[in-house]
Amino acid sequence: MRHQICSVLVAALVLVAYESRAADEGLTPEGIVGTWVLSNGSCADAKAEFVTFRGNGAVESSNGGMLQAAGFWRLADGLIKLNVVASPAFFEEKLKEMEGQFHAFEINLTPFNVKDTTFEAIGVLGQEVRRATFTRCTG
Amino acid sequence: MVNRNTRRIFATVSAIGLSAVVFLGAFGSPRTAIADDAGAFIGGLIGGHVLTNFARERREQTMAMQEMARNRQPAYAPAYREPAYSAPAPARAPTPAPAQNSTQSIESKLNTLDQLAAKGYITKEEYQKRREAILNSL
Numbered sequence: 660m661r662h663q664i665c666s667v668l669v670a671a672l673v674l675v676a677y678e679s680r681a682a683d684e685g686l687t688p689e690g691i692v693g694t695w696v697l698s699n700g701s702c703a704d705a706k707a708e709f710v711t712f713r714g715n716g717a718v719e720s721s722n723g724g725m726l727q728a729a730g731f732w733r734l735a736d737g738l739i740k741l742n743v744v745a746s747p748a749f750f751e752e753k754l755k756e757m758e759g760q761f762h763a764f765e766i767n768l769t770p771f772n773v774k775d776t777t778f779e780a781i782g783v784l785g786q787e788v789r790r791a792t793f794t795r796c797t798g
Numbered sequence: 799m800v801n802r803n804t805r806r807i808f809a810t811v812s813a814i815g816l817s818a819v820v821f822l823g824a825f826g827s828p829r830t831a832i833a834d835d836a837g838a839f840i841g842g843l844i845g846g847h848v849l850t851n852f853a854r855e856r857r858e859q860t861m862a863m864q865e866m867a868r869n870r871q872p873a874y875a876p877a878y879r880e881p882a883y884s885a886p887a888p889a890r891a892p893t894p895a896p897a898q899n900s901t902q903s904i905e906s907k908l909n910t911l912d913q914l915a916a917k918g919y920i921t922k923e924e925y926q927k928r929r930e931a932i933l934n935s936l
Contacts, residue, residue, distance in 0.1 A: 766840070
């Protein structure tokens with residue numbers, strides 16, 4: 660009986676280690692390139708939130724059918740670093756007075772739970788922290 | 799016998815514990831500290847970040863302006879300065895009493911002189927001499 664328990668425990672530990680390794684190695688620059696729909700949105704829904712990572716290092720973010728942020732992306736130390744330009748007026752009613760002003764932002768995404776066509780990420784910008792699920796639309 | 803029973807109990811408890819762990823791992827809902835999966839992701843990050851900084855900058859700006867207003871005198875108002883040293887005011891010479899009417903004064907002197915003579919404080923000669931002097935001052 661003790662042997663059986665030990666076997667089950669070892670198998671569980673191996674499985675956990677395999678899962679962790681798979682998550683760590685899941686994202687490569689080539690694997691990121693493509694268009695992803697965010698947070699349970701549908702690829703067919705043009706008004707969903709999309710992020711497109713291009714092979715030349717450009718990145719675009721659109722929501723509601725409107726381009727909202729554009730810039731560059733790179734994968735470094737397991738983080739997806741985005742340097743984008745956007746107008747804050749796009750995102751908050753209270754910031755409408757900033758219409759026409761564009762500012763640069765550096766967003767760090769920490770990917771986890773990486774699978775073939777999805778991954779989750781924690782985004783950090785200053786003190787703002789958000790979580791999203793990325794689902795691949797095109798590769 | 800005791801050892802076998804102990805082993806059975808240990809094995810049963812271990813199996814139950816392991817089953818619970820596996821069950822929770824497979825079906826338990828993961829609790830994330832950041833459950834902000836809905837809504838705009840990039841927009842939420844940028845909007846929230848700017849809004850936080852915007853509000854903070856506004857607050858700091860308002861405080862700075864209030865501070866400036868407190869420390870600054872309006873251009874049209876003369877600045878009030880506390881004197882570094884206030885010297886004591888020089889003692890003023892007593893203001894001379896307004897000159898009395900000379901006639902009244904002479905009358906008063908003559909009355910005084912009469913009283914002195916009536917009470918015998920001065921002689922008749924002294925009285926005459928003084929009376930002449932007072933009258934000569936007219």
